[in-house]
Amino acid sequence: MSSIREDALYIANEAINAVLPENAVISALRSAEFEGGVILIAIGKAAWRMASAAKEALGDKIMKGVVITKYHHSLGEIEGIEVYEAGHPVPDENTLKATERALEVTRNLSEKDTVLFLVSGGGSALFESLREGVTLGDLANITKQLLNSGANIVEINAVRKHLSRVKGGGFASLVQPARVFSLVLSDVLGDRLDSIASGPAYPDSSTSEEALNIVRKYGISISERVKEVLALETPKALNNVETKIIGSVSKVCEVAARKAESLGYRAKILTSTLDCEAREAGTFLAAIAREICEFNSPFEKPCAVVLGGETVVHVKGSGKGGRNQELALSAARGIKGLDNTVILSVGTDGTDGPTDAAGGIVDGTTVERLMEKGMNIDDFLDNNDTYHALRAIDDLIITGPTGTNVNDLILMLIR
């Protein structure tokens, strides 16, 4: 019989594999039918992988294509497709140039043609054509201010959409009357399609008024000229678009639950939108573990409790770590001494904070194993130094970059 730790790692691995862009794109295109020509446009950090999978699935049906990804994120040439790299998280000159090229190859299409639009996180910075009255300097400056302001991604993108010709449904409007078939790898909690990469092919739910309020709320400094541009509305309805989400943290959770069941655990998805402070999530999860261990309730053993989301860390210490490592280590404190209990937290992109680890996996012996090394768990948590604590006792999860990016998976197994 496999150990409970092995089970947890197996389940997480299977769940992440299910949202690798290659597998997901190929299976989504298997059933798709295209009447006229297909023009491929791929944007975001996973753009290259998504495009190369589409090429594998459709071959010469793709007439032309443009891939725009982050620097060092393309993996070579793709036959018949132009591959560009550009600035992220702050857009640069290459963002504008590559986007211009994407607009050129999708100009003058007929209603029989399809723009196969492959969207992944990071797309907001990588795909941009500015409205008149806004310069690249304005956008770079506003982007930097927004990224440092504490505004969330939905808020940041509401502003970016109102400065752009292609965001907030703009791209789908520009390629009319062609149809847009859009495959989306979601990195936004709740899978808000108009926020992922700022929704270039999705009707915008945000308004100019909201964008102006966000600028005010976070004290973003903008010129009068830019303020006038923000006041122009984005498209609120589009009739040429079909969209499929091919990967998201909800899917990761579903697969994790299914795999856990196949190993004999009763599985429950607690949430797929966890977004609180990482150490609070860990403490809370540990409290649930104690309840289950003592009272066999609210979930009956053997059980798997699955969560998805993206917690936050307000870094105050000078140590090294990431939100998943911090969640895991704080959970370890709460499950100290419990038998047959494992908690794992992992970033599906394989990188947790500025470290080479993807996350952490802890159990009832983690605190004791630290103590044996003369290490006090509280010191490491206080200093946001979870990486060094987990590394010392072999409780890190190291996968290397996975090639996908759909937030984080948290899994608790008890038997």
Ligand SMILES: Nc1ncnc2c1ncn2[C@@H]1O[C@H](COP(=O)(O)OP(=O)(O)OP(=O)(O)O)[C@@H](O)[C@H]1O
């Ligand atoms: N020492 C630390 N301990 C805990 N968390 C940290 C530490 N240093 C940085 N972080 C957190 O790591 C986060 C960045 O991590 P990461 O690069 O995994 O982000 P991400 O959201 O996955 O990025 P992307 O959207 O580009 O994939 C920061 O938001 C910060 O809160």
Ligand SMILES: O=C(O)[C@H](O)CO
């Ligand atoms: O590009 C973006 O806007 C973020 O990654 C969210 O999708």
Ligand SMILES: [Mg+2]
């Ligand atoms: Mg990450």
